[in-house]
Amino acid sequence: MLSRIAESLFWIGRYIERSDGTARILDVHLQLLLEDPWIEENLACRSLLSVMGVEVGPDEELERADVLSILAVDRNQPASIAYSLAAARENARRAREVVSTELWEVLNTTRSRMPRKIASDKVHEFFGWVRERAALAVGIIESSASRDEAWSFFTLGRSLERADMTARLLATRSLTEASGPSWTTILRSVGAYEAYLRTYRGMPSARNAAEFLLLDRLFPRSILFSVTRSEQCLREIAPRSDRVGVSDHALRLLGQIRSELEYRAIADIIEDLPRHMDQVQAATSAASEVIRQRYFPTNAAPSWAGEST
Numbered sequence: 001m002l003s004r005i006a007e008s009l010f011w012i013g014r015y016i017e018r019s020d021g022t023a024r025i026l027d028v029h030l031q032l033l034l035e036d037p038w039i040e041e042n043l044a045c046r047s048l049l050s051v052m053g054v055e056v057g058p059d060e061e062l063e064r065a066d067v068l069s070i071l072a073v074d075r076n077q078p079a080s081i082a083y084s085l086a087a088a089r090e091n092a093r094r095a096r097e098v099v100s101t102e103l104w105e106v107l108n109t110t111r112s113r114m115p116r117k118i119a120s121d122k123v124h125e126f127f128g129w130v131r132e133r134a135a136l137a138v139g140i141i142e143s144s145a146s147r148d149e150a151w152s153f154f155t156l157g158r159s160l161e162r163a164d165m166t167a168r169l170l171a172t173r174s175l176t177e178a179s180g181p182s183w184t185t186i187l188r189s190v191g192a193y194e195a196y197l198r199t200y201r202g203m204p205s206a207r208n209a210a211e212f213l214l215l216d217r218l219f220p221r222s223i224l225f226s227v228t229r230s231e232q233c234l235r236e237i238a239p240r241s242d243r244v245g246v247s248d249h250a251l252r253l254l255g256q257i258r259s260e261l262e263y264r265a266i267a268d269i270i271e272d273l274p275r276h277m278d279q280v281q282a283a284t285s286a287a288s289e290v291i292r293q294r295y296f297p298t299n300a301a302p303s304w305a306g307e308s309t
Contacts, residue, residue, distance in 0.1 A: 001149045001150065001153075003295060003296050003297065004094065004095070004296075005094075005095045005097070005098055005150070006149070006150075006153045006295055006296065007091075007292075007295070007296035008091040008092070008094045008095035009091075009095055009098070009099075009150055009153040009154045009157070010153045010154070010156060010157035010291070010295075010296075011087065011088075011091045011157060012088050012091045012092055012095070012099075012107075012154060012157070013153070013154040013155060013156065013157030013158035013159075013161065014157040014158065014160065014161040014288075015084040015085070015087045015088035015091065015161075016084075016088050016134050016137050016138060016158065017134070017157075017158045017161035017162050017165065018084045018161050018165065019081045019084040019085050019088070019130055019133075019134055020130065020131055020134035020135070020165075021161065021162065021164075021165025021166070021168070021169070022052070022071060022072075022079070022080070022081050022084065022165070023081055023127040023130040023131055023134075024127070024131065024165075024169065024189045024190055025048075025052070025165070025168060025169050025172060025189070026067070026068070026071055026072065026081075026127060027123075027124060027127040027128075027189060028169075028172075028185055028186065028189040029044070029048050029067075029172060030064055030067065030068060030123060031124065032185070033045075033064045034064070041062070041063055041064065042061050042062050042063075045062035045063065045064065045066060045067050046062055047172075048067060048172060049062070049067060049070065049071070051168050051171050051172050052071060052079045052168065053079050054070060054071070054077065054079050065120075068118060068123065072118060072126070073114075073115065073116055073117060073118060081114075081130055082114050085107075085110050085111050085114055085130075085133075086111050086114070088107050088111075088137075089107040089108055089110070089111040092104055092107045092108075098150055100140065100144060100145070102140045102144065103137060103140045103141065106133065106136050106137045106140060107137060110133040110137075138158070141154055149236075149237060152233045152236045152237050153233075153237065153295075155229065155233050156230055156233035156234065156237070156291070159226045159227070159229040159230040159233065160226070160230050160284045160287060160288055161284075162220075162221060162226040163223050163226035163227050163230070163280060163284050164280070164281050164284045164285070166190065166213060166221055166222070166223050166226065167223060167277040167278075167280040167281050167284075168277070168281065169186060169189065169190065169213075170186070170210070170213060170214070170273060170277050171273065171274050171277040171278070173186060173273060182204075183204040183205070183206060183209035183210075184203070184204050184209075186209065186213070187204055187209055187212070187213070190213070190221045191221070192212065192213065192219060192221060195212075195219055196208075196209065196212050199212060199216070199219075200212070206270060207266055207267065207270065210266060210269065210270050210273070211266045214261060214266070214269065215261060215262065215266065223261065223280055224258060224261060224262060227254050227257060227258045227261075227284075228258065230254055230287070231251060231254050231255065231258070234248060234250055234251050234254075234291075235251070237295075249290045250287040250290040250291050250294070253283050253286050253287045253290065254283065254284075254287050256283070257279060257280055257283035257284075260276075260279065261276070261280075
């Protein structure tokens with residue numbers, strides 16, 4: 001497979017998952033800001049932007065509307081939903097010869113229907129629309145794509161991004177201390193609530209909910225499941241021939257963070273959850289860079305300038 005094509009498929013997977021994950025995180029936290037009068041809005045907004053990798057000036061007073069503008073509709077902000085959807089479509093255009101017509105139409109239509117502003121009473125509806133469009137794009141790949149290298153690169157990018165986004169969501173649990181989102185709210189935001197109830201048969205506790213989202217081997221949005229799927233994709237792309245150890249640096253990075261989570265007591269992880277989630281994000285970022293250097297050596301990580309305004 002051409003490096004250009006593999007790179008585009010990898011980033012289509014990442015950008016689709018990033019738009020979905022960002023929508024889920026914002027839906028939870030912006031609703032929380034509306035409902036809880038005790039939250040200090042400026043501090044909560046700053047913390048949320050920091051978790052999402054957005055730098056803001058120290059003297060700026062931030063409100064819910066500012067977060068929505070930056071992380072939802074700003075076409076020039078790499079962390080925003082609008083940027084991710086446009087970048088997914090742009091990468092699909094670059095790989096048009098291998099991207100199916102159905103997927104191309106979904107990404108093209110989604111990008112063209114992305115609003116520039118969102119009315120305050122339409123925020124939840126907008127996030128639901130983003131999740132539905134992401135699910136439609138992924139569903140087309142899962143139902144109609146051959147399980148070849150193209151699928152492996154797409155799924156690798158998507159799995160790495162999902163591990164990162166779940167880690168970010170868990171990191172936001174402690175943003176506003178006692179007023180942070182409940183574990184029930186977090187589980188619902190990733191579509192995990194009913195699966196959790198079937199597994200634990202009781203109301204969510206901090207230990208069980210964190211364990212489910214971190215370590216469950218069967219739930220597809222858990223960090224362990226996503227990291228394990230990433231490892232599987234790497235092995236399918238380049239089957240191992242090592243007699244001793246693991247020579248693939250990306251596999252080593254993912255295996256190390258998987259082992260760090262899998263063999264550590266859940267109580268220890270919860271005690272310092274933000275630090276452990278930072279480690280997950282650092283591992284997925286480092287693995288992504290190693291993958292870029294090995295499989296896409298001629299290009300820098302893709303960036304899309306967005307529309308001129």
